[in-house]
Amino acid sequence: MSEDPSTETAEETRGAYSWIGKNVTKPDALEKALGATEYVGDMVVPGMLHGKILWADTPHAVIKRIDTEEAARVPGVHAVLTAADVPGSNRFGLAVLDQCALAEERVRSVGDAVALVAAEDEEAAEEAVAKIRVHKEHLRPILTYADALDPDAPKIHDGGNVFQHTTVRKGDLDKGIRESAAIVENAYHTHRMDHVPMEPEAGLAYVDPSGVLNILVGTQYPYRDRRQIAPALGLPMNKVRVIQAPIGGGFGRKDDITAEIHVGLLALKTRRPVRLVYTREESLVANTKRHPMAMNFRTGAGADGRLTFLDGDIYGDTGAGVSLGAYVIKKAGIHATGPYDVPNIRVDTYTLYTNNLTSGAMRGFGVMQAAVAHESQMDQLAHKLGMSPLEFRLKNCLKPGLASSTGQLMNEGCGIEATLRRIKDYMSARDLRFKRPEAAS
Amino acid sequence: MKQRYVLRVNGRGMEAAAEAHESLLDVLRENLRLTGSKKGCNEAECGSCTVLLDGRPVVSCLVLVPDAADRDVVTIEALATDGVPHPIQRQMVEQGGVQCGYCTPGMIMSAYALLLDNPDPTDDEIRFAISGNICRCTGYGKIVKAVRAAAVEMKGQAGNGGAAS
Amino acid sequence: MAIRRGLGIGSMYYGIGYGFSRADIGSAEIEMAEDGTTTVYSGACDMGQGVMTVVTQVAAEELGIEPEQIRVVAADTGSTPDAGPTSGSRATFVQGVAVQNAAAELREQILDMASRMLECPKENLVVRHGQVCEIESGREMVSVGKVAHQLHFHGRRAAAWGWHDNTTADVDPETSQGDAYATYGWATQLAEVEVDTETGRVRLTKLVSATDAGKAINPVAVEGQIEGGATMGLGYGLYEQHILEGGIPRTNSLAFYLVPTAMDVPDIECEIVEVPDPRGPFGAKGVAEPATIPTTPAILNAIYDAIGIRITETPITPERVFFAIQEARDRGEFEED
Numbered sequence: 001m002s003e004d005p006s007t008e009t010a011e012e013t014r015g016a017y018s019w020i021g022k023n024v025t026k027p028d029a030l031e032k033a034l035g036a037t038e039y040v041g042d043m044v045v046p047g048m049l050h051g052k053i054l055w056a057d058t059p060h061a062v063i064k065r066i067d068t069e070e071a072a073r074v075p076g077v078h079a080v081l082t083a084a085d086v087p088g089s090n091r092f093g094l095a096v097l098d099q100c101a102l103a104e105e106r107v108r109s110v111g112d113a114v115a116l117v118a119a120e121d122e123e124a125a126e127e128a129v130a131k132i133r134v135h136k137e138h139l140r141p142i143l144t145y146a147d148a149l150d151p152d153a154p155k156i157h158d159g160g161n162v163f164q165h166t167t168v169r170k171g172d173l174d175k176g177i178r179e180s181a182a183i184v185e186n187a188y189h190t191h192r193m194d195h196v197p198m199e200p201e202a203g204l205a206y207v208d209p210s211g212v213l214n215i216l217v218g219t220q221y222p223y224r225d226r227r228q229i230a231p232a233l234g235l236p237m238n239k240v241r242v243i244q245a246p247i248g249g250g251f252g253r254k255d256d257i258t259a260e261i262h263v264g265l266l267a268l269k270t271r272r273p274v275r276l277v278y279t280r281e282e283s284l285v286a287n288t289k290r291h292p293m294a295m296n297f298r299t300g301a302g303a304d305g306r307l308t309f310l311d312g313d314i315y316g317d318t319g320a321g322v323s324l325g326a327y328v329i330k331k332a333g334i335h336a337t338g339p340y341d342v343p344n345i346r347v348d349t350y351t352l353y354t355n356n357l358t359s360g361a362m363r364g365f366g367v368m369q370a371a372v373a374h375e376s377q378m379d380q381l382a383h384k385l386g387m388s389p390l391e392f393r394l395k396n397c398l399k400p401g402l403a404s405s406t407g408q409l410m411n412e413g414c415g416i417e418a419t420l421r422r423i424k425d426y427m428s429a430r431d432l433r434f435k436r437p438e439a440a441s
Numbered sequence: 442m443k444q445r446y447v448l449r450v451n452g453r454g455m456e457a458a459a460e461a462h463e464s465l466l467d468v469l470r471e472n473l474r475l476t477g478s479k480k481g482c483n484e485a486e487c488g489s490c491t492v493l494l495d496g497r498p499v500v501s502c503l504v505l506v507p508d509a510a511d512r513d514v515v516t517i518e519a520l521a522t523d524g525v526p527h528p529i530q531r532q533m534v535e536q537g538g539v540q541c542g543y544c545t546p547g548m549i550m551s552a553y554a555l556l557l558d559n560p561d562p563t564d565d566e567i568r569f570a571i572s573g574n575i576c577r578c579t580g581y582g583k584i585v586k587a588v589r590a591a592a593v594e595m596k597g598q599a600g601n602g603g604a605a606s
Numbered sequence: 607m608a609i610r611r612g613l614g615i616g617s618m619y620y621g622i623g624y625g626f627s628r629a630d631i632g633s634a635e636i637e638m639a640e641d642g643t644t645t646v647y648s649g650a651c652d653m654g655q656g657v658m659t660v661v662t663q664v665a666a667e668e669l670g671i672e673p674e675q676i677r678v679v680a681a682d683t684g685s686t687p688d689a690g691p692t693s694g695s696r697a698t699f700v701q702g703v704a705v706q707n708a709a710a711e712l713r714e715q716i717l718d719m720a721s722r723m724l725e726c727p728k729e730n731l732v733v734r735h736g737q738v739c740e741i742e743s744g745r746e747m748v749s750v751g752k753v754a755h756q757l758h759f760h761g762r763r764a765a766a767w768g769w770h771d772n773t774t775a776d777v778d779p780e781t782s783q784g785d786a787y788a789t790y791g792w793a794t795q796l797a798e799v800e801v802d803t804e805t806g807r808v809r810l811t812k813l814v815s816a817t818d819a820g821k822a823i824n825p826v827a828v829e830g831q832i833e834g835g836a837t838m839g840l841g842y843g844l845y846e847q848h849i850l851e852g853g854i855p856r857t858n859s860l861a862f863y864l865v866p867t868a869m870d871v872p873d874i875e876c877e878i879v880e881v882p883d884p885r886g887p888f889g890a891k892g893v894a895e896p897a898t899i900p901t902t903p904a905i906l907n908a909i910y911d912a913i914g915i916r917i918t919e920t921p922i923t924p925e926r927v928f929f930a931i932q933e934a935r936d937r938g939e940f941e942e943d
Contacts, residue, residue: 018735019666019667020823023826027658027678032654059853059854141852166782167780167781168782169780169781169783188919189920191847191921192848220651226683241682241684242682244682249653250653250692255693284848284855284857284859285858334621335620335621339617357848361693363835364620367618367895371903375615375618375906376918378617379910406777406782407784408786415792415879419793419816419818419877422816427796433613434613434614
């Protein structure tokens, strides 16, 4: 019935398995439906203090002095901490250590944490945070792609504002252009997105009697958290235990450090269990976002309907910290062709520091943005050539034996054609048609 | 100034010492340790804290505790009876309506309120009833399916003379 | 009301896991107790999408026991091995193999001991539904619990370690040529939209998602990823925007940052495609991100199909569409009703 060669095989094999392909019920679902699952914000342990963060309220500034005395005098307050109180490196970052757990001499985005408070209750902690005075000298913020690319602009980090430049080169671009019957050129802009995990970031930390710092956190990777927490706090790694608490959504956000180092530091300093729960506003302001990107794409196809070249530039705003941005934007470059056989390629990507919020991993990881560009280009080329967008994709899609933009030979697992055919079958079964190719032909 | 409030939560009289500006959600979670109602935004946008107040769904983060005094509050903790999950709870599990679970209690409470009112809702009515509850994981389809299945199951139970809830 | 309908498709491929020489590993320990119940110590974080369930199903399949006999202890540096992060759509693809390897080794231990206990060649034995069976006759010879008891009793392990290194070398620094990823996910989506040409408002009225799962280990969980992914893609395309002005957030509340509700999401039709991957567990690939990426492009293309205007900026807000229509009108290029 279907042209998809995989369907039959899959159905055959399904019969042979006892459990693969079966809808086994998730072991954690019932307790969640009962309301019994305890996320970090639901946990209470004896003697627990409440942590609170003072965030930077300005995107770019030099910190001259921080006054904490008044905050420390608020009844119920056990600790008011700044970078000077951090026993370790105070640094973290997934590609490079360019983020401070607590801001040192510089504030680089409003998502930077400046000071921490632990108190008997949240109200006291909030009151103390409001009483911390940060004396700052404002610097010109770098906010746009053009600012970041300007070599004379102030440097956000020592290495300059272009953190990474990657290049994809394949075939002969000029030849591709010469062989094109249709060329489409456009500039695409994608925006900053928040993960909005329904559970705002939270952590609970305590030092156990053996001296191990235990941190419960809704994380996507406890071992890498440990790799980052231990040096930041000056602890040996075997004195840090990270436990994934039930997590109310992550989507890449909680791949990065969120509350771990802060809540750990507060527990170390107070020797009391400390729970730190973000408000929704804090969650929307702090931690990583999806990279905004500016993409200039020129794509061609021959009279035969085969893609001839891609010539593109991708600029990604990674904000004040790289986080995973260097990989996100490099991945966008590699995936800029989409799932198609493109013989001639030039793509350059730029990972740019700005004083905007740090962008990092988010579901789709750079390909979300690239696909906005390559799929728009595909339809426009199809229309120029008078072809159906579906047939144009089927003609150009990768197949076993063809090579991706990086020259990787596709094996039998290459599934793009099967997904296209499934949509084609769906449309023909219901007599669904695009309006536009008919208009063009 | 903290005052004592008498609340009727899940059929039981409970006392809580709270300030007049505290929310029902905070009192449920902090004073009464009923943490099934979640705090997703504390500004009435996400629905994770939905409970029933005199039979109607409310976002408990927006209800001040004096306004809940001497009224009936029903939370997610009361839906299962004698350890048996409510049909909505069981169908949420079976249909795949639960992922991270953070929105789940509030979602179930909105659905529960709907089915009390309208035992045979259309899919559009279900979608409308849960439109104040944000879910970031499922895309809602399986939740709608679960509520529909629960409605059918509950009607069957009612028809057989069994307890509907 | 001037509503126009259009159809659009979006396709994508997505490198599963990490590439770029980044560690891309999985590992797990599996232990069978004397009653045959089994614990998998799996470092992979479950986000609710079902990694624990996949781990359970893979272990049950490979060991020949029932999922009900398996408990998963997950993601704790104090009790589970390092299995890498749950991100990059990699958990099933990488950790699934690690668990499969662990379970296979434990199965061999059970068969070795059963062979000694039964004085029967190992080659003639198989584990099915928690029983060691004779292959030829299908006869149940001894329960896995009894065999595990013997293993424990003799100080043998009844426990195994499995790991999988999916790390791929970085691409060439000048040309980006090379085998960038161990495998790729594939997806195509079809979107139907309604565009109100008076207000610029776009509604997604239908979405069909053909996503290649390689092998759907748990179809309902795969559908959960497909529907949830498309919904996040819809939010990206039409509603959600984190706005900074001068570096200061203006969308610091869910009153301003709009996430799709049940009223904004149409019924999403899941077309699970299965092109088995030679390197995935039982042929499985990751689907979380492949299911998310094509939605916005499909909507963009559907808008063009509806009104003949190409939107090149996201999110596709009513204002953006409204002004694009006005500009097309000014140029005399808008197809009036």
